[in-house]
Structure formats: C-alpha cells, structure tokens
Amino acid sequence: MNSSLAADQTTALVYGHSAEALHIICLIIFVFCGVKALFHKDLKKILIYSLVGLVVDVRSLLTIDSPFAFAAFLFHVFNFFVCIGMMYMAARALEKAVGSNSLDDMRGAGRVVPRIGIPLAAGLFAMMGLPPFATFFSKLVMVSAFIDAGGYVSPTLLAAGELLYFLVFIRVIKIVFLDRYKGSPLQDREWKNVAPLYGLLVFSVIGGLIPQIAVKPFLPLAGLMGAPGYGIPPLTISWPLPVLWLMAGAAAVYYFGRTSNKKAGLLSSLVCLSAMPTLLLSSAGVYGLSFAVLILFMATLQFFYSVSYMEHSHHQYRFYTCFLIMISGLLGVSLSQDIYSTFFFWEIMSGWIMYLALAHEEDAFSVQEATKYFIFNYLGAAFLVVGILIMYDVTGHWDYGKMAENFQYTERMAFAVLLLTIGFIMKAAQLPFRIDYWMHPKPAPTPISGYISSTVLKSGPFMMVKIFFIASLGATATTFLPLDLIKHVSGWIGALTIIMAASFAMLTNSMKRLLIFHTVSQLGYVIVGCSLMTSMGLAGGLLHFVNHMFFKNLLFLCAGAVFISTGTDKMDQLGGLGRKMPLTFICFMIGVLSISGVPLFSGFISKWIIYHAVMDTGYIGIAILSLFGSVLTLASFVKFMHSAFLGQMQDRVREAREASWYMLVPMSILAGLSVLLGIFPGMALMPINSMLVDFNLQPLQITISSVTDGVDSINMLFMLAALSLGMGVAGLLYFLTRTKTRKTHVFVCGVDDLTPEDSHVSSVNCYEDAKKIIKGAVKLMKKTIGLKGDYVER
C-alpha cells in the first residue's frame, strides 16, 4: 500500500517535472523562433519560424483540463496551416518574380504584383488574428479554453506574447507592401496559376464570416482522438443594418470611385448620410443610437471635406474605402448589443483597415507612425479579449443586458473589469506614460486624423461607461471596493493625462501634433467625468464627449485647410494667415474659444459640469489639475493662433489662398454647432438625461440653456445677455464717438530694415520658461521611472 502510494507520488513528481520542463522548453522555442523570425532576411524562413513558434505556443492548450481545449487546439492549428500554406505559396511566387529570396530585394514588390501580393498580405493580417479571417475566431476560442480552465494570468501573457509575432508580420508588411519598389519591372502571375492561393483565402474568410459552422468539424475530430469538445461559446455576430449598408457603400466606392476623386468623396459622403435613416430600425437604445448618429454625421462632413483635401493625393478611392470600413466598425461598436460583436467590430475599427488608411501617404514617416499606432492598438485589444472572455465565462452570456443580470462579483471579474478598463482607456490614448508614443499618427491625411481624434477615440470612454455600468449593477456594498478603486485610478489617470498632454502641446511646433496632444488632453476630461459615474459626472463627461467632437474636428479641419494652402505643418513657418484666409480664421477662433472653455462657447458648460461633479465627489486634486489644464490649453492655442494666423505675414504665406467651399462648409457647420451648443447645452443634455435614466441615475435638472447642481446653477442665456450687453456698451461707445479712422503703419521705433521673419514671434520663441520647466519635468520622470527618451519633435 505504502509503496504503491510512494510510486504514485514519484510518478506524479516525474510528470510534474517533465511538464514543467516541457513548458520551459516550449517557451524557449517560442521566444527563439519569434526573435529569429523578427530578424531573418528570407521570407519563407520567416513564415516557417513563425509557424513553429506559434504552434509551440498553442501547444500549451494541451496541458490544460478544459472540455474544448483540444478542439480549440485543432481549430487554431488548422487555421494556421491554411494561412501559412497560402503565404508560403505566395512567397515562393514572389521570390520567383523578384528573382531573389531576400526581403531587401522584395521591397515594395508586393504592390507591383497584386495577384500574388493580396493573398500574402491577407495571410499576414490573418496570422495577427484580425477579422474577417478565421484565425480571429480560433484565437478567441483558444483564449476562451484557457479561461474556461480557470486561469486568467496565462491567457493574458499568451495574448501579450503574440505581440512578438505581430511585430514579425508587421515588419514583413512594411517591407513588402508599404515601401517603394525600385527594381526592374515585374511579371505578375496568370490568374489560373494563383487560383489555389485564392481558394485558401476564400476558405479563411468564410471561416471568418461563419465561424460557428467552420468550427463544427473539429468537435467530432477531437472526439475521435479521445477528447470530445463541448461548451464552445456561441460564435454568432449580429450585423446591424447600418453597418452592412456602410460596408456595401465601401464596396461601391471602391468600384465606382476609381475614375475621379470628387465622385468617390461625394459618394462616400452620401453613403454615410443615407445610412442615418437605417438607424431607425436599430434597437440599440438611446446611448448607442446617439453615438451612432454622431458617427455618421461627422463622417458625412469628413468625406465632404476630403473631396477637396484629398485632391492632390493618390488612389483616393482606396483611402475612402478603408475609411468607410473603419467607420462601419465604429458604428458596429456603438450599435452592438452583445460584447462579442462589439469586440469583432472593435477589431475591424482598429485593425488592419485602419492601418492601411493611416499609412495612405506611404512615405516612410507615415508608415512608421501608423505602424506604431497599430501595434499600440493591438496591445490594447489583447487586454480586451481576455477581459471579455472572462466576463463571458462568469456570466454565461454575451448580451449586455443578460450579462448585467448574471453578474457575480468575484476576483476574476474584478480582474476582467480591470483589463477592460485598461483596454478602453488605452484606446483613448490615456495613461500618462509618454503619450507621445501612442497617440494616433500625425502624418495621416487630415480628415482621418480629425475623425480618429474626434470620434473613433470616443469609443474608449463609450465602452468604459458601459462596462462600469454593468459592473456597478452586479456589485454589492461589500464587493464595491475593487470597482471603486478602478474608477478612482482611471479618474486620476485622466487628470494626469490632461496636464501631461497639454504640457507636451506647449512644446510642439507642429500644428497637427499640437491638436493630437490636445485630443488626448480633452479626452482626459471625458474620462474624469465618466469615471465618477455620478449623474453630474457622467452628464459632464458625455457632454464634453459631444462638444469635443465638434470643436476638435473643427480645429483639425482648419489645420488641414492651412496645410493644403501653405504646404507646411510647422507653425514657425507660418504667420499672418488671418489676412489670407479670413473665413478659416473665424472658424479656427471659434474652435479655440470652445476648446479653452470661454463662456458662450461649447467647452465651457461641459467643463463647468465636470468641475462641479469632481468637487461634489471630493476629488480636490483632480479638480485643480483639470482646471489648470484648461489654462494650459488656452496658452498653447494662443501660441498656435499667434504664430500661424496672426503676427507678421511670412513669405510662405503670401501665396496662400482661402480654403475651398468643400472645406468651408463642414467647417462652418461645426463652428455653428460649437456656438449653438455653447449657448443651448440643453440640446445635448436632454438626450443625455434620458441616458442617465437608462443607467439608473438621477437625471439632471436642466432647461434648454441652464443646468442646476444643488445650489449652484448656470444659465447660458443669462451669460449671453450679460456678456453681450457689456460688449454692446463698448460698441455703443465706439459708435457714439465717431472720430476719424486712419490707417497707419505699425510703430517700429524708426527701424526700417526688419524683414517679416525677424519681427515675427513664432511658436518656437513662445513660452521659453514654461518649456524649460516642462522639459525638466520630463527629464525628472525619465530618471525616476526609468523611461527612455526625451521629448522628440516629430
């Protein structure tokens, strides 16, 4: 008896050790293959290395005790083989076409031979596990198997570990597809020779579109091998009608828009506008629907603007198509009723389509920045996937409503909420560690930069509120602590980001970079407001959410108009534009006044509500930081305004012309909305009030122009009356004096040999002392936290 027990123990020990040893060996192989693939020069070898590494990685599924782990393993490995097979054949074909197996010789070759290039690119994106390929689902099922077995640290590590292989694939994409081809002309393959490649591609995409059927054969297969799989989560995506409409529109634009830019742009604009009525059929609730309306409205303006902006670009239809699909992904996020579809659309929104749209200009700088942003998004999604699957595992439902009903507060659930919050906050480019690394890229075409800033990044706070709501429903008083802590920390992150991003904006000399920094900073206000989850906080956050959409997009469009008209993004090369582009200047001023929160413009009232909410909750630190942030905002926009639009006219600006009507119309609509919402915030607060009711919160006391918080209240009509009466008195004084007006030259103390360049105070000369302090703070942070790199002007 004793001896057999001892033997059992010994066996268990040996098994345990060998399992551990296997784990370590596999880990070594995984890392070795990844690193090898990352630096290898031969495309085929890269593919083989990554296949080996990934399969070894997936192998860890076999060690866990889960009903469907084996099926998940088979499904995933099968998909890998399909992709790698397709890519291997494509790589061989490409090698033959180029006549060399080195990646250096293949620079840009993928685009010259599209028939070979498309399967290769699709395979690379599929290997990253992005929709619409089957690997997206097999990865999901795989992570799900891990979570089903009870672990949650290992799937997180697994998802993060795939980042290594993501880098491998993105490197290949960058070299083969986004570089410029310099070699001799290439011969593309005949269609019939590449047919098998496309067969595999179709197979993969079908698996991606109907995963619930594609996964079927693997369950009995797993059964045959002695591990019948059951309990795989249902894999049905609900496709809202407007999303389908937009995708069809994207196809139409790709097909019909080849002939002219104008046609493509107007068609895209029309597609977005005509998608609005289809929203009536959706049942997403006022929260999602309002966001969807704004998404489509902004997209309509954006495409209208692009007609003029993209005129001198290339392949516009391609840009519009990618942009439209990205928007449809965002629309899907806003309209989906279950978290699974939300994640699917999330990956469409921030996946490879976005990458192609951002890298549209195809110069080295665009590609580099777009790649950086893509990597960052991929990392964020890795957190999300684990969080979502834990939520499913605990509640047993994808649907938001049912999820809230079955919500049980456990340690795992807190971990899931934490992961989701990190993922969503990362999408909003928060987290105050060197935001300048992971903001969305500057060199992308301005319409898409403006759209990402104003609308796409809002998906972060949008989803965060949803998750907090679900979590707070399930939480009872005793289990409230972790959620409270998460909200607390995200509020602080928002507040610190406000200051940090606004300080970086003080340093920069590039128009678009300044605006992007301010996007991050203003999103900080939204995060601060939303993370409070009180009536006032949420209302303020959501109102700022809307206001920021209008004024930030307005500022981007103005910057784009300046860029088109002068050809430079550097503020110190501009000056005196206000004279050449008066209408743009007026729109820009409205944007500046709104973003700095001057009363009567839209940023003011939302910030007012946020400050009150923050103080009501007792976060004095956050309140001080966010109020100080708005001073910084004003200061950095004064720099922008002065050095670009006012001051002495520079040589570069002399030839500048006013923006075209295609640009001015969207700009003036946005400017009008900023003023309108500044005076009548009730227009946006009324729908927000009904959202508050949906979120089980007390609605605010509002009228069309006023808001009341306890004893404090503010009435914008009153402010309007008081301020305009004061200005009227001043105007009356002007009018009554009726003295002569004479034109003179400015006084320069008799100096007559100053060039405009000498006498213009440009952006680099503003705020030298403040810049010194900010740079000092960056250096200090670098020393204390150990982060590398100084602030670099890009």
Place this chain on the structure above:
Amino acid sequence: MITLSASILAYLFFPGGMFAIIFGLLLLGMERIAVARFQGRIGPPIFQNLFDVIKLRTKEFLVPEDATNRLMFIIAPFFGFGGMMTAIFILPVSGVYDGAGASSDLVVLIYLMALPAVSHIFGGSSSGSTYAAIAVSREAILMFAYEITFVIVLFTVALQAGAGDGALFSLKGIVDYQVRNGSFVHDLKMIPAFVAFVIFMLATLEVPPFHIAENDGDVMKGYYMEYSGMPLAVFELTHALKLLVLITVLQIFFMPGLAGGSIVVNLLWYMMKSAAIVIGIALVHASMPSFRVDQAFKFLMIVPVFLALLSLGLVLFL
C-alpha cells in the same frame, strides 16, 4: 419684469456699470497719487484717469495697415470689457448687493477673469506689431503661472466655506458663511492663501514687480501700443473694472465683514476697504523694481503656489 429691470439697472448703473467704472477709475487715480506720494512726488489729480478717458473720446482711431486681422483688432477690447462688466455684475458686495442671478459661481468667475487677458492677447496679436507680439507671449506665460495660484486659492476658499461638507461654490454662500462665522482673514489657516491671492492680484494687474507684459521700458506698452482713441479708452475702462473686480473678489474671499445693518454704511465700508487695498497695492508698486519675465515666472510658480497649497493642506487636514 421688475426683477429684469432691476437687473438691468444693477448692470448698467449700480453696483455694476456706471458706478463701477467711475469708482474703478477713481481707484486708479488714487493709486497713482499714492505711488507718487510714496516716491516723494505730488502726482496727478485723482480724476486724471477719468479725464484721460474723456480726452480719448476726441482722438482719432489709428488702424495699422499691417494688422493681420483688422476686424479682430477693432473688436478685441470688447471681450475684456464685456467679461469685466459681467463679473462685477455677478459679484456680491456684502451687505449691499447679492450678486446677480443664480450664476454667481466660482467656476464662472475663473473664466470671466481670464477674459481681459484674452482680449489683450487677441488685440496685441492681431495688430501686427512686434512689441505687441512680445507682450502677448509674456502675458500668456504669466497667465499660465498665476492662474494656478488662483485655482488653488479658490478651491481652498470653497472648501473652507463648505465647512467639512464638500465645497461651496456659490459666491453669495461664501460671503454669508464669513458673515456668520468670521472673516477668513482672521483665520490663521487662510493667511497663506490670502498672501498668495494678493500676489496673484499684483500679477494680474501687472503692477511692479510684475510690470512685465506692458512695460514702457522695453516693450513700450506692449499690446496697447497700436491702440488709440476709443478702443484705448475701452481698454482703460476694462483695466479700471478689473482692478475693482479683483478688489471685490479679495473682499469676498477674505474680508466680507459688515460694518452695520444699513446699506449706505456697508457701501461706505466696502469703498473704504477698497481704497485701503489700493493703497496697499500702491505701496508695493512704489517700493518694488520689476522682475524679468523668467524671474517672474519662476517666482509665481514657486512662492504663491506653495503658499496656496499650504493653506489647502491646512484646510483639508486640520
């Protein structure tokens, strides 16, 4: 209807509008006399600033040919004037006037008080003058430095007036609290905040040692440089109103005590307190040399911020 017409009267004549402008101009005149006396000069008559404004009425208005945006150049003084008129309208004067509407709120006040600076920045920047451009850059950087002090002092006062029960943002509420429980200037915890606020006030008014953005010596009146005639007069009026607004805010925050039950007595008390504060400002003005912009920035970022934070800490944790 009656409240509306009462509001309009309050806005245009008393305690805003007419009264405030004349009183503000007199305070400016008084400051000039006091500075002169401290420096052993006689100084101008007390009505000098009023005369200046009246005289400017007859002067012609020069618009620079090189102005980048003439419209902006012409309307820039409006922002500050409108903002200050509104500010003085919503500020309560203890025992005299309750402040208009329900909007008498600290957060609104911050933004209204930034408007004169915005007006300077817009006007100076659009004039096309290099001196004005330098002044704008300096004004913006000083604003950046002193605004943080103001924000912290404001929260300190709001928390102290909230008396442990969150923050009280209503200006009227702050005044009432102090009338009931004694002025904050008598409270040791609030002394650092008081000093910080005075420094903030000097910086906002650009009195030496913060006479930097519109210094005659190096930037020749800065953003005012190209202004003449009526717009300059409006700037002058804005300045007078700004002085009065700051003095009133100082009284609301720290010394809103009453002198008696009657409105007339309280009004006289308010005017006497204002005059005393102005003489205090004049003393600093007369005895201090001016900072350079970098020195001022460093000073403002360190000393008043530290004092204000000290007070905030004391209020929070004691």
